Amino acid sequence: MGRGKIEIKRIENANNRVVTFSKRRNGLVKKAKEITVLCDAKVALIVFASNGKMTDYCCPSMDLGAMLDQYQKLSGKKLWDAKHENLSNEIDRIKKENDNLQLELRHLKGEDIQSPNLKNLMAVEHAIEHGLDKVRDHQMEYLMTKRRNENVGGGESATQFPAATTGDGYS
Amino acid sequence: MGRGKIEIKRIENANNRVVTFSKRRNGLVKKAKEITVLCDAKVALIVFASNGKMTDYCCPSMDLGAMLDQYQKLSGKKLWDAKHENLSNEIDRIKKENDNLQLELRHLKGEDIQSPNLKNLMAVEHAIEHGLDKVRDHQMEYLMTKRRNENVGGGESATQFPAATTGDGYS
DNA sequence: GCTACTATGTATAAGTT
DNA sequence: TAACTTATACATAGTAG
Numbered sequence: 001m002g003r004g005k006i007e008i009k010r011i012e013n014a015n016n017r018v019v020t021f022s023k024r025r026n027g028l029v030k031k032a033k034e035i036t037v038l039c040d041a042k043v044a045l046i047v048f049a050s051n052g053k054m055t056d057y058c059c060p061s062m063d064l065g066a067m068l069d070q071y072q073k074l075s076g077k078k079l080w081d082a083k084h085e086n087l088s089n090e091i092d093r094i095k096k097e098n099d100n101l102q103l104e105l106r107h108l109k110g111e112d113i114q115s116p117n118l119k120n121l122m123a124v125e126h127a128i129e130h131g132l133d134k135v136r137d138h139q140m141e142y143l144m145t146k147r148r149n150e151n152v153g154g155g156e157s158a159t160q161f162p163a164a165t166t167g168d169g170y171s
Numbered sequence: 172m173g174r175g176k177i178e179i180k181r182i183e184n185a186n187n188r189v190v191t192f193s194k195r196r197n198g199l200v201k202k203a204k205e206i207t208v209l210c211d212a213k214v215a216l217i218v219f220a221s222n223g224k225m226t227d228y229c230c231p232s233m234d235l236g237a238m239l240d241q242y243q244k245l246s247g248k249k250l251w252d253a254k255h256e257n258l259s260n261e262i263d264r265i266k267k268e269n270d271n272l273q274l275e276l277r278h279l280k281g282e283d284i285q286s287p288n289l290k291n292l293m294a295v296e297h298a299i300e301h302g303l304d305k306v307r308d309h310q311m312e313y314l315m316t317k318r319r320n321e322n323v324g325g326g327e328s329a330t331q332f333p334a335a336t337t338g339d340g341y342s
Numbered sequence: 343g344c345t346a347c348t349a350t351g352t353a354t355a356a357g358t359t
Numbered sequence: 360t361a362a363c364t365t366a367t368a369c370a371t372a373g374t375a376g
Binding site for chain 1: 204279314
């Protein structure tokens with residue numbers, strides 16, 4: 001255009017290339033603004049010069065993030081959704097696990113037993129009893145260790161806790 | 172331009188606006204392609220018509236995702252990073268909650284009792300006993316309901332379960 | 343929506359300062 | 360280097376199909 005027709009291929013002269021870039025980039029932004037105003041259009045434009053410098057334009061009525069959300073919806077192409085999908089999936093997975101844990105916990109506490117039948121209730125009961133046994137084992141171990149240590153340290157009197165074999169004396 | 176100069180303001184005639192949009196959008200994309208080729212530039216362009224239809228162009232040498240990464244770096248503006256951060260935070264939060272639930276559950280099962288002292292052990296024991304009581308209450312209720320229903324339906328014989336007031340007969 | 347026409351306004355390539 | 364000039368090519372408004 002201008003003083004001579006040019007082919008649309010890379011401008012070899014570096015100086016001309018830079019000058020032309022500058023002019024055309026300004027022209028492009030101007031046109032983008034014009035179509036925005038004239039036609040109620042939404043436009044986003046990002047231009048990188050070969051030296052890395054960036055110019056951008058985004059219509060005032062929608063921010064770039066919203067434009068790109070829309071772009072993803074309409075084009076079906078993923079920009080950040082791919083990354084987000086992974087994270088979202090993990091959230092769902094963990095939440096589900098969380099729910100299951102909550103439910104199990106509530107059952108062990110005797111709460112929220114929605115569909116009681118004898119088999120389930122007895123299974124829960126056995127689970128709880130098993131836990132109770134184990135906790136009492138821990139108590140035993142603790143007490144015996146404590147008494148042993150006291151006997152080593154002083155030995156003058158028995159503790160107030162009776163000697164007991166693991167698993168009885170509490171139920 | 173063309174048959175008359177126009178002001179850069181919204182074209183009120185809807186038909187003209189649509190026609191002009193179409194022409195200018197094509198012109199914009201053409202210019203974007205030209206500057207890409209002529210000047211080694213990287214260009215991304217997204218245009219939404221007022222009817223929601225989208226047109227986009229991205230230079231062949233860099234995909235839109237890469238352009239936007241670069242945009243975020245150079246502009247300092249967040250596009251998806253913000254969302255990303257939110258999701259990551261939520262994952263952390265849920266995982267923590269999850270860990271707490273797991274621990275509580277293991278304690279109720281008598282497992283993973285790391286720092287046993289009598290006070291903690293007895294607290295756990297009481298929690299478990301409380302749960303056990305409640306489960307046994309459920310069992311009672313179930314059995315009594317069942318027997319009541321059987322008596323209404325036939326009434327010829329007692330069930331094999333003894334009548335019991337809530338809270339005894341099991342421990 | 344799109345193509346075609348065409349008069350006219352703009353953008354811009356190359357030259358100049 | 361960039362700003363200015365200007366001839367020319369291009370884009371496009373209005374219109375019709």
